[in-house]
Amino acid sequence: MNNKVLDNRAWFFVLPVLVIVLFSALLPLMTVINYSVQDTIGPNAFFWNGAGWFRDILDPTTDIGARFAGALRRNLLFSGIILLIEVPLGIAISLCMPRKGWKVGPTLVVMALPLLIPWNVVGTIWQVFARNDIGLFGYTIRALGIDYNYTVDPTSAWITVIIMDVWHWTSLVALLCFAGLKAIPDAFYQAARIDGASRWAVFVNIELPKLRRVLVIAVLLRFMDSFMIYTEPFVVTGGGPGNATTFISVDLVKIALGELDLGRSAALSLVYNLIILAICWIFFTVTTHLEGREETPG
């Protein structure tokens, strides 16, 4: 069996990939790591600071730590809320979408439209749309007698940012679920009819279990994306009013570019990155583990 040709020159085939990864990921990351462990007292005058910045960030009693803790709380709250809205809503929409005939094409196009709009354009659209002087949405809400002004009222600002994200991204969940639903053979529905199953029983016992895999992907994508949200709140609220909608990414840019604090922002970037990685990894491991345990009989 062991007639493989051994030739170490084959490593050269891997070289292009290594070079690309080096320049696209490792080198930029190294710069960040480099900054995260140094402090500076002037142009090009750096000195070793060890884990100092990390200690500050993770300690809520420091100034930067308090900022980070607040932003992290807002990020988690935001991701939680939009997942709670977008996932059920996306499933509901996908169940209503036509699966056969001429209506499928136009429906898919309409559903895909929000996904094709660049983030800052979405931000701009909602920045104008939600204004209560000239924006249709904001004006209408205020005309209904509801006190709505996203520039001064934190609740209004949050509602605006959440509605904007739901408008922008629910389609993604719906389209993923639609693909999952399309993959269910007709025989399942026919068998369920013969078994006398109600619509709800069909949903719980056939559709939802079959959607499980796409839902894992949908939740992962939506969590990562919403946790990294930057452009839309930056354009609409600029993180305000006060710091009501200042998410980690918004704060990070402020620290890095506004305050030119490279050490803190580098450390913050790494912590931010690790949080996303860790949450996704835990979620993925838990869901696949649960699934794997069900596969094994016993």
Next chain:
Amino acid sequence: MPPGRITLDGIGHSYDAPGKEYALQPMHHVWEQGVAYALLGPSGCGKTTLLNIISGLVTPSEGRLFFGDRDVTYLPTEKRNIAQVFQFPVIYDTMTVAQNLAFPLKNRGVPGGRIKARVGEVAELLGLTRELARKARGLTADAKQKISLGRGLVREDVSAVLFDEPLTVIDPGLKWELRSKLRQVHRALDLLMIYVTHDQVEALTFADRVVVMKDGRVLQVGTPVELFERPEHTFVGYFIGSPGMNLLSAEVRGDKALIGNQEIRLASGYPSLPANVPIRIGVRPDYATLAGRNEGLRARIERVDDLGRKRLARVSVDGQKLVATVPPDFAVPGEDAGVLLDPRHIHVYANEYRVEGVAR
């Protein structure tokens, strides 16, 4: 009328405009209670459409459907007392085997104690008792198919079970076992069973009666022996049997048939064959025997296949192909040989349909 009898009264179906392009030609047929039928035909012949009309998944565009005396043409599927097993096993992934079997009863509001008893009985019948507590998704395809069947049988009102090519995804080695399980269930429960397949071996071994379909039309209903001995249509002759029936263009005059310019005698007379339609005679390879060069029809041997238990010669008679059985110990002569056809097993087909001869 027994409630387990199903009557098709002019049932026909067209998926687009009614009357255009029939997927199923309007037909009359009675499915008797307690009989195992096979619906046999090539892909696209309308057998699944017919099955779905009976189960109510498709509403026929023409005709009426009766279960016993009751007109069920427009009755929804869940109200009909039928069960259906599909090509690909349908199970509810998140449930255990027992929950799967209980599902149809739960949906119909049967009390818990009764459900438990029924699930136990059906599991016993299908040999699933040991798997009852397991999750259904981890089981093999044949066990899943048994669960699909079990979900049908668990309902006490079921009087017919429909199978749509149920062995497609089963391991070849297990097909035979599952099929005999179906036979056993059939004997135990006195149910009408309709089994759709395109595999003649499955059809002939499963069914009491086989319904052969082609192009949305029923060509013949008969026992396996009838289909073999007296195919009513050239397609039945050709489709059933391996290899299929030999069909030769011929000119039939009274009790003689002219193949090319060679004459053979027939067992009965055919005085009134329709004119201007193609006439063919059909004879099974089992009743065509290879013989010496001066016996029977003059033929040229093209190839001899040794199948172990028997040998088959592929010959040509005046340019028409024919398969003949080589008798045991018969030394195959060179190229030229004769073929003897057994007159009692020669059928005459006018425009593809068998014509009954008149005894002399």
